[in-house]
Amino acid sequence: MAKQSHPTMSRALQRRENISGYLFLLPSLVFFIGFVVIPMLICIITSLTDANMHDQGMFGSFVGLSNFTKLMSDGTFLEALKNTFIIVIVSVPTVCAFSLWVSSAIYKLSGPVLSAFRCIFYLPVVTGSVAVTVVWKWMYDNYTGIFNHVLKGVGLIDQNINWLGDSKYALWCIILILFTTSVGQPIVLYVSALGNVDQTLIEAAEVDGANSFQVFWQVKWAQMMPTTLYILVITTINSFQCFALIQLLTKGGAGTNTVMYHIYWTAFKLTEQAGHFGYANAMGVVLAIFIGLLSALQFKLAKEK
Amino acid sequence: MKMKKLLAIVLAMAMVMALAACGGGKDDSQPPADDQTQSGSQTPEAPEEPASAGELTLWTYPIGNWGKEEEVKAITDAFTADTGISVKVEYLAYADGDDKVNSAITAKNAPDLIMEGPERLVTNWGDKGYLVDLSDMFDDTDKSEINEAAMAACTHSNGSVYEYPLVITAHCMAINLDAFKEAGADVYLNLDTHTWTTTDFINAVEALYDHYQAPVGAVYCKGQGGDQGTRALVNNLYGGTFATASHDQYTWDDDENIKALEQLKSMPGIAFDASLEGGDEIKVFYQGILKMAFCWNIAQQLNPNQADTGAGLTANGEEIVFMGFPAQGGSPALQGGIWGFGIFDNGDQARIENAKTFIKWMCDSEHTVDAVKTANYFAARSAAEGTDLSGIWADNDIMNEYQILMPYLGDYYQVTKGWAGARTEWWTMLQKVGEGADIAETVAAYAANANAADAG
Numbered sequence: 108m109a110k111q112s113h114p115t116m117s118r119a120l121q122r123r124e125n126i127s128g129y130l131f132l133l134p135s136l137v138f139f140i141g142f143v144v145i146p147m148l149i150c151i152i153t154s155l156t157d158a159n160m161h162d163q164g165m166f167g168s169f170v171g172l173s174n175f176t177k178l179m180s181d182g183t184f185l186e187a188l189k190n191t192f193i194i195v196i197v198s199v200p201t202v203c204a205f206s207l208w209v210s211s212a213i214y215k216l217s218g219p220v221l222s223a224f225r226c227i228f229y230l231p232v233v234t235g236s237v238a239v240t241v242v243w244k245w246m247y248d249n250y251t252g253i254f255n256h257v258l259k260g261v262g263l264i265d266q267n268i269n270w271l272g273d274s275k276y277a278l279w280c281i282i283l284i285l286f287t288t289s290v291g292q293p294i295v296l297y298v299s300a301l302g303n304v305d306q307t308l309i310e311a312a313e314v315d316g317a318n319s320f321q322v323f324w325q326v327k328w329a330q331m332m333p334t335t336l337y338i339l340v341i342t343t344i345n346s347f348q349c350f351a352l353i354q355l356l357t358k359g360g361a362g363t364n365t366v367m368y369h370i371y372w373t374a375f376k377l378t379e380q381a382g383h384f385g386y387a388n389a390m391g392v393v394l395a396i397f398i399g400l401l402s403a404l405q406f407k408l409a410k411e412k
Numbered sequence: 413m414k415m416k417k418l419l420a421i422v423l424a425m426a427m428v429m430a431l432a433a434c435g436g437g438k439d440d441s442q443p444p445a446d447d448q449t450q451s452g453s454q455t456p457e458a459p460e461e462p463a464s465a466g467e468l469t470l471w472t473y474p475i476g477n478w479g480k481e482e483e484v485k486a487i488t489d490a491f492t493a494d495t496g497i498s499v500k501v502e503y504l505a506y507a508d509g510d511d512k513v514n515s516a517i518t519a520k521n522a523p524d525l526i527m528e529g530p531e532r533l534v535t536n537w538g539d540k541g542y543l544v545d546l547s548d549m550f551d552d553t554d555k556s557e558i559n560e561a562a563m564a565a566c567t568h569s570n571g572s573v574y575e576y577p578l579v580i581t582a583h584c585m586a587i588n589l590d591a592f593k594e595a596g597a598d599v600y601l602n603l604d605t606h607t608w609t610t611t612d613f614i615n616a617v618e619a620l621y622d623h624y625q626a627p628v629g630a631v632y633c634k635g636q637g638g639d640q641g642t643r644a645l646v647n648n649l650y651g652g653t654f655a656t657a658s659h660d661q662y663t664w665d666d667d668e669n670i671k672a673l674e675q676l677k678s679m680p681g682i683a684f685d686a687s688l689e690g691g692d693e694i695k696v697f698y699q700g701i702l703k704m705a706f707c708w709n710i711a712q713q714l715n716p717n718q719a720d721t722g723a724g725l726t727a728n729g730e731e732i733v734f735m736g737f738p739a740q741g742g743s744p745a746l747q748g749g750i751w752g753f754g755i756f757d758n759g760d761q762a763r764i765e766n767a768k769t770f771i772k773w774m775c776d777s778e779h780t781v782d783a784v785k786t787a788n789y790f791a792a793r794s795a796a797e798g799t800d801l802s803g804i805w806a807d808n809d810i811m812n813e814y815q816i817l818m819p820y821l822g823d824y825y826q827v828t829k830g831w832a833g834a835r836t837e838w839w840t841m842l843q844k845v846g847e848g849a850d851i852a853e854t855v856a857a858y859a860a861n862a863n864a865a866d867a868g
Binding site for chain 1: 510511514515517518536540541626633634635683685686687688689696699701702829830831832833836839840843846847
């Protein structure tokens, strides 16, 4: 009897728990659908239209893939795409390598010292990006910046370098700031991951005669792969979406235009241009495709590893 | 379990309500809240006001002191006391003001009144049909009193008037007179007429560079901020033009402009600086680093860098002199600044009528003196309902002296179609020239882009 009634009670209990589970999920789901899924769908749909701020209705007229074909011959967009890839290709490996190096050096330090290092590297992350950028802007300033002052003081340069106004330097200056604001989280994650590496495996490897490099590469690195994958994907997405630095420092000039900034400029500044919303959304779709492809590649490589 | 359920329902409802609040039903009368928003109805004299006759929203760019809350509050309070119409003011910055207005238009949440120039009100928002035609506000007397060029600029090619002009000025440049004297370059200035020739300018820059061994002027090109200065500099040096007189095509690829750019690029004392916009250039000039500024007007002369450290003085106390842009014959064609009010057509006739009452009160009544003085520019008309406006600055030496430049006002070409896109092409072109690209080819390419956008 008891055996027969138990599954019935269980199902009812299960149903009630399911309902309450979904209700707990509902608030997040509403936000996720409202602010992620629906805008994403709107973006994809409008990328196929000539939507703009002047016509009635959200979607404009259907224009097929013409926004995308136009993008392929848009010199400004292609330059922005090139700059975006430079930022990603340079910043992602350097952020990962630097974070790993710093984490390896500090994770065995005693509690307060380790916390101090964590704070130092995490400070630019928690500080407002506008505040950080303004300080960098002062340092880079062509006329009164500290970099020019120091370099001239030690005799390395005769004339001021226009760090943010010269296309030879501007993009690299942006990458440097992006680097400093990006390493905080990976360092904290790597320190945590290194601390969680199974000590018995390390000891076993050492007993088997592995040197420290082999221990790191064959044991620790393998166990940190999920963390590395997360860091790679997050850093890649952040680098692809570099916007605030460009907006605050160069406004896309001096060879620093990125796809994210060009989307903003096309959508909200070039409002006289026909179909500017649709065209900007087409750029957004292209950017999303590139981010998706690169993230998928990273997942695949990490899985193989 | 019951508690869990209850909590889940409460949480869900809270989140759904929050979402609904974010997406929000709109109240046309309420622009997005802002720290700087003030209400003309919140006045200490409220009990003495007439019964409420409605309310208005005004969004204003920083046009002189129309960007300062305390100044604007005084005049809108006076308007409210007089008419019973309360005014909620939101202050826009040039950096992101257009974004806010465009977003508001898209969200159908535009303000009743907007204060700016014809390049936005006529060429952009008026052209797209967002603004109310104000033609019925001008009778023959008004038309005879209002500056002809200002009236023309505020009138769309379709005959509709989308802006009621309040103030005008001439944009100019400025020099650090003490620095010029120190370098012996002051001999090239005509301080009586505040003008100089192209040759004088070239010689002065050379003398300054020889003395200071660093760039003394900057063709700033980080963005569009203050780009009227770089346009006027290039156009005036050899008599080039920016657009046709009929305002249907951009002409900055003419030989005179190319010659001017080549001349500027060849001068070591002039830097093409893609890290500066107009506002940045003013700051560096105010600090005494640059010896001349190309982004200047009477508002700057009265309060350089808006630093409140003295009219016509740099941070170090050096004397600033305003000058016309150098031109071959010494007679520049200066860029005009025209500012006034437009009314967004939000479909509510009562609010439109209130907005017209506001414009009439500010631009064509005995109160126009205060509205003009708030802007710190010159009146766009000679008289308003019998009040003579020609001598309102008689008590201000700087304003009086500045009027010497007003006859040099040139064509107001900012109403050429495709203006926003053309500005982007202009400063991007300057960046390329600064980087060393072939000047003739670059200028031709970017002017063609501007004209293509114009046609599109």
